[in-house]
Amino acid sequence: MTPSAPSAPSASTLAFVESPVQLLNVLEWAYARPGAQPQLDGVPRQRGRRTDGGAPSGTTPRPAGAAAPLRIVVLPPTDPMSRGQLRRVAALARDEGHEVRWQEARGSRFAPLKALAALAREVRAARTVVVGDPFSRYVQLLLTLVRAEELVVVDDGTATMEFMAQTARGERLVRWHRVGGGGLPGRVRELAYAPVSATARRRFTPAAHRGHRVEVFSSMPVTAHGGMTLRVNDFAWTRARFGPPRLTKGTDLVGTSLVETGVVDPDRYLDAVRALTLEHGATRYFAHRRESPEKLRALSRATGLEIVRPDLPLELIARRGPVGRTIVSFPSTVVHTLPYALTGTGVTVAVCDVDPAWLTGAASPRARSFLAGVTDTARDVRRLPAQAAPTAG
Helix, strand or coil, rough: CCCCCCCCCCCEEEEEEEEHCCCCCHHHHHHCCCCCCCCCCCCCCCCCCCCCCCCCCCCCCCCCCCCCEEEEEEECCCCCHHHHHHHHHHHHHCCCCCCEEEEECCCCCCHHEEEEEEEHHHHHHCCEEEECCCCCCCHHHHHCCCCEEEEECECCCCCHHHHHHHHHHCCCCCCCCCCCCCCCCCCHHHHHHHHHHHHHHHHHCCEEHHHHHEEEEEECCCCCCCCCEEEEEEHHHHHHHCCCCCCCEEEECCCCCCCCCCCCCHHHHHHHHHHHHHCEEEECCCCCCCCCHHHHHHHHHCCEEEEECCHHHHHHHHCCCCCEEEECCCCCCCCHHHHCCCCCCEEEEEEEECCCHCCCCCCCHHHHHHHHHHHHHCCCEEEEEEHCCCCCC
């Protein structure tokens, strides 16, 4: 805990995160708790900045009435890029006075059960539980232990859109890009897991008669339903702590993991990036943390782009700068978050449609409509037609 923090982390509020973006959004939720959402009519006064990825210099003590620090449990994935970003965002969280605990829950057969046993007492005692990925099977397993009066869901990217749609329809929670399979063993696993999934769905359903509240804290274009509370994440903490950024004359491209998730054909994606690079004079490509090194090398050879592997979530990288005057992305989380994080800076965020011809044969039936919805609902962005990136052939 930093010396400026006035109180110990609250044991009554417990947050679970599995990715850098989830952890950033927990920090935004904690910052937004004390009062009403600020209006997006300008950039808040900055409190200083650093260029080494740590906390901003000149951080002032938390204001009177600010929310109590949180206990945050990080359940890290196994890939090095995600773990590195998580450690850096965790350092920012500690600088804000939050207690961060690193709990390995993957990597071995019994790691999930060991982590569950280690966390059971804290989970049962918490009055407010914050989660970042309602589709995570590990989070759903933790929810079987939850007795909290309030459950908060923060964004894990555009997955929040699908979460809200599926809970509104009373459906089981399934990621939009997931395709059923696995044969008989897969069906057996699904049946064995069904009671856990059903319990999770009940936890995500408000129940006034039981005093159980559900809040969604999101930057996505979603609508509350069934007694849920919805609050807008306008990245007030990010804007208060960093920037405004220095703008460069060029255009930056933002990478996506649509190839890695089996949604978009690799060759079509390379052609699209090449076309966008030529059309917009792009010079840098901010890689998604899940993009493979082989794919990034191929992109660099084909386009001449400088490949940047961000050490923090892109919202923080862009806010700190330097950043291009135009940022071009395919349908993804950042077309919804960057307009908030960069409000008042003069940066234009543009989104390029995904041509259905780019989709692989293994893409889920939901992929086409979901990606179109991500683009169609983006606020304050410039639309680019898919034909700006030609199909292969």
